[in-house]
Amino acid sequence: MLEKDKLVEALNCLVLANNNKAEAARLYGTRNEVSVARTTFKDWLNRAEELGIEPSILPPNAEAKLTEQKLKSKTEITSLKRQVEALSQSKLTASSIRKHIFKLAEASPNPPNWLIDPASSKSSPGVPTLLLSDFHWGEVVDPEQVNHVNEYNLETAKQRLHTTVEKTIDICFNHTVNPDYPGIVLALGGDMVSGDIHEEIAKTNDGYTMEHVFDMFDHFVAVIDTLADKFGRVFVPTAYGNHGRNTRKPITKGAAQTNFDWMLYTMLEKHYASDIRVRFMVPTGYDAFYSIYGTNYLLTHGDRIGARGGDGIIGIIGPIIRGTKKIKAHYDTMEKHIDCVIMGHYHTYLNHQGIIVNGSLKGYDEYAMANRFNAEPPQQALWFTHPDHGITLTMSIRADQKPKAPEKSWVSWQE
16 A cells, blocks of 8 residues: 555544544554554654645545535525526516515506596585605604704604594595595505615614504504595505615616515505405506596606706796606607696695695605705695596695694784
8 A cells, every 4th residue: 555545544544533543543454454553553644744645534424414515505506596497487577576475466456437437416525635645754853953843753753644634534524515525535656665765864764664664554554444434435546756765776677666665555455455445556657647537647756757956946846847748748649648747756735737746744854954945844735626627625734733823813904
């Protein structure tokens, strides 16, 4: 036997003997039918170390573990390949998420018939629409940083949401003549969660975005249940915003299925799938197009209207008007006439010639303060659509509990 082969064999016996040199010497003798003294065997081991020779085998337990690990890795690789193949075939589209995860139809149904045929008396106010958007659920506004004009946190958000719904019901049933409604439209316009697209809000948010989605889900169930009980039927068109995305920059492909607003809407649609009083419209695209008594609406969040800018004199109205004209012209090419574009995003209530822009539930914040924007109160839009007169009775609902003003004369003037 060559010296190297002899030294490798000695090292292998040491491995098998679990580093017991006396036992390794005996094992060497047995395997090779020779007698080896312990001192000689130790000299071989020292010689092997000097030459940098290593054993050719692993300890039995290590070899078993290595075999097990190889088998496990092979199984995992095979499983991953199958998953990749399945994902490449489905491409994880919004339709596949709806179908396979939420067990819903691949597309939301069309608006209900009660929005088309006026079953109630024409002396009634028509169909009310409550636009809810720009909640920024989870964001915190520090009152000290906005001169105590506003304060916002999860508790404030919950109070304002339920105040908005209570005031809507009060206006619809206690302050209108002949409150006979076929149902109510609850339009959800996006930016429902604060998200973490900006470093400063990610650091100051009260919790994580997924927590905010589940928390909001519970409150929306209470809201929709209340409206369904009071109005009989609820139609919920939706549009997702920019704060709910889970990508740092806005994307055009897969925008819906990477947005927490869309996830919230789809969860709610699944929850009400068996409730015939409630119907959702959850588009994959940026817009929801529907009609009430022949008045055509386009609901969009507002961040993708195709116009930007504004100045210190006319503010946001310039880009909003330009963007709305662009949207209407765009839909005209698809033979879809739009009477009114409704949106959020700008946190400023505006009603102007076929445009309704929503306020926000959050209200005035540090960003608005830093940019010298006007201090807008927390408010949401409410209006009615009549079968003969179209859009009527537009107003904003103050979401905060404003203290009662002292009693004053209904009119006064100075002599």
